[in-house]
Amino acid sequence: xxxxxxxxxxxxxxxxxxxxxxxxxxxxxxxxxxxxxxxxxxxxxxxxxxxxxxxxxxxxxxxxxxxxxxxxxxxxxxxxxxxxxxxxxxxxxxxxxxxxxxxxxxxxxxxxxxxx
Amino acid sequence: xxxxxxxxxxxxxxxxxxxxxxxxxxxxxxxxxxxxxxxxxxxxxxxxxxxxxxxxxxxxxxxxxxxxxxxxxxxxxxxxxxxxxxxxxxxxxxxxxxxxxxxxxxxxxxxx
Numbered sequence: 678x679x680x681x682x683x684x685x686x687x688x689x690x691x692x693x694x695x696x697x698x699x700x701x702x703x704x705x706x707x708x709x710x711x712x713x714x715x716x717x718x719x720x721x722x723x724x725x726x727x728x729x730x731x732x733x734x735x736x737x738x739x740x741x742x743x744x745x746x747x748x749x750x751x752x753x754x755x756x757x758x759x760x761x762x763x764x765x766x767x768x769x770x771x772x773x774x775x776x777x778x779x780x781x782x783x784x785x786x787x788x789x790x791x792x793x
Numbered sequence: 794x795x796x797x798x799x800x801x802x803x804x805x806x807x808x809x810x811x812x813x814x815x816x817x818x819x820x821x822x823x824x825x826x827x828x829x830x831x832x833x834x835x836x837x838x839x840x841x842x843x844x845x846x847x848x849x850x851x852x853x854x855x856x857x858x859x860x861x862x863x864x865x866x867x868x869x870x871x872x873x874x875x876x877x878x879x880x881x882x883x884x885x886x887x888x889x890x891x892x893x894x895x896x897x898x899x900x901x902x903x904x905x
Contacts (some may be wrong), residue, residue, distance in 0.1 A: 710891055712893070714896070719898065720881055720898060720899045720901070721896055721897065721898045721899065722883060722885075722896035723896075724893055724894075724895060724896075727893050729891075768836065770836075772891065774891075776849075777841065777848070777849040777890075778890045778891035778892075779824055779826055779841050779848075779849065779887055779890050779891070779892070779894060780826070780838050780841065780849050780851070781826075781828070781836075781838060781885075781894065782838070783835060783836035783837075784835075785835050786835065786836075
């Protein structure tokens with residue numbers, strides 16, 4: 678069963694528009710961790726954020742913000758005022774205490790294309 | 794600190810051959826995990842090594858194996874290569890569990 682679902686495969690936006698990426702996860706664990714990674718064309722996965730299941734506080738880092746809602750099992754990511762450099766594939770991932778905290782289950786990813 | 798390094802960056806092999814990929818973690822990191830990325834299956838966990846022991850294993854056939862050395866460097870080996878093994882192989886390291894995994898640039902393997 679898919680543990681992490683990222684519904685939108687490709688999203689195109691015009692520069693300076695906002696874009697929100699949805700992530701819905703599934704787990705029976707009470708202790709788990711959620712992540713977002715960015716994969717530019719070079720291929721390397723770049724870490725963006727990590728949240729544990731006990732910390733529902735939303736976070737803002739520059740133009741990036743995250744909304745974690747346990748009630749809906751969602752961990753959504755918003756890029757504000759998008760720039761061309763934001764063009765990449767973004768992955769949401771989950772690790773669970775029961776299957777190993779360092780075993781990441783990834784969603785299929787969102788291809789974000791920012792048009793100048 | 795230097796990031797995770799992987800060698801080689803690109804490999805071309807033929808079916809039936811075997812291949813060894815290398816990963817050097819961030820200094821001080823003792824956990825190394827491997828992932829396979831393909832267009833069809835996405836990113837899938839292969840295995841994790843910690844202190845020279847395999848701590849976790851994904852759902853891959855026995856042709857995929859790995860090891861970790863005392864300096865935390867890790868290698869993964871794929872024997873009897875198949876066309877479907879063509880993929881980007883990513884290595885990640887972390888200092889403790891649970892902790893954030895930091896990824897290397899990957900090794901792109903092409904099997905002809």
